[in-house]
Amino acid sequence: xxxxxxxxxxxxxxxxxxxxxxxxxxxxxxxxxxxxxxxxxxxxxxxxxxxxxxxxxxxxxxxxxxxxxxxxxxxxxxxxxxxxxxxxxxxxxxxxxxxxxxxxxxxxxxxxx
Amino acid sequence: xxxxxxxxxxxxxxxxxxxxxxxxxxxxxxxxxxxxxxxxxxxxxxxxxxxxxxxxxxxxxxxxxxxxxxxxxxxxxxxxxxxxxxxxxxxxxxxxxxxxxxxxxxxxxxxxxx
Numbered sequence: 233x234x235x236x237x238x239x240x241x242x243x244x245x246x247x248x249x250x251x252x253x254x255x256x257x258x259x260x261x262x263x264x265x266x267x268x269x270x271x272x273x274x275x276x277x278x279x280x281x282x283x284x285x286x287x288x289x290x291x292x293x294x295x296x297x298x299x300x301x302x303x304x305x306x307x308x309x310x311x312x313x314x315x316x317x318x319x320x321x322x323x324x325x326x327x328x329x330x331x332x333x334x335x336x337x338x339x340x341x342x343x344x345x
Numbered sequence: 346x347x348x349x350x351x352x353x354x355x356x357x358x359x360x361x362x363x364x365x366x367x368x369x370x371x372x373x374x375x376x377x378x379x380x381x382x383x384x385x386x387x388x389x390x391x392x393x394x395x396x397x398x399x400x401x402x403x404x405x406x407x408x409x410x411x412x413x414x415x416x417x418x419x420x421x422x423x424x425x426x427x428x429x430x431x432x433x434x435x436x437x438x439x440x441x442x443x444x445x446x447x448x449x450x451x452x453x454x455x456x457x458x459x
Binding site: 236238266268273274275276277278281321323332333334335336337338 | 349378380385386387388389390393401403435437447448449450451452453
C-alpha cells in the first residue's frame with residue numbers, strides 16, 4: 233500500500249535547465265511534505281519542506297509546489313547543476329507531530345553537463 | 346560537528362541469526378528513528394524513540410525491536426533473520442518528534458542475509 237508515489241524512476245536534464253520532479257499521494261490526512269536528496273553511500277539529506285497550508289515554498293534554486301486538491305506535489309530545481317545528480321525522495325507525514333514519514337520510491341536525477 | 350553515526354557500515358549474516366545495529370544521534374538530538382530501505386524502494390519506518398520511550402512503531406514483525414539509551418544512542422535488533430531482511434537500515438535523529446523538525450539521516454548499515 234504505497235501512499236506516496238513517485239512514478240518517474242529517472243529523469244535526465246541538461247545543466248542550466250529546469251528539473252521537475254513529481255510526487256503523488258493518496259492519504260488525504262497528509263499535511264506535511266518533505267523532499268530528501270540521496271547520494272550513493274550516504275543517508276538521505278533534507279532538502280525542502282512544505283506545510284499543507286501553503287501551496288509554494290522556495291529556498292534558493294529549489295521550489296516545492298503543493299496541489300492539495302490533486303494530491304500532487306512537485307520539486308523544481310532551477311538552474312540544474314551537475315552536483316544535483318542524486319536520487320530524490322518525496323516524503324509525507326500526517327501532521328507536524330507525527331512519528332513517521334512515508335516515503336516515495338525515489339527519482340534518480342541526472343544533470344548532464 | 347559529528348553527524349548521525351551508524352555502525353557497522355556493512356554486515357553479512359546467515360538466515361536465522363540475530364543482528365544488532367547501532368546509532369549515535371547528533372549531539373542534542375533526543376529523537377532517534379529507524380528506517381529500512383529495500384533496494385529500489387523508499388525508506389520504510391520501523392521505530393521512533395524519544396527521550397528513551399518508544400513513540401511509534403511501523404508495520405514490522407515482533408522480530409524487530411529497539412531501544413534508546415540515556416545518552417540517546419539507540420540499537421535496533423532483528424531476530425531470526427530472513428533473506429527479506431536484507432536492506433539498508435537507516436537511523437535518523439531530530440531534536441524532537443515529528444516530520445516538521447526534519448530528520449538528519451546517517452549513512453546506514455547495509456545488512457545482507459545469506
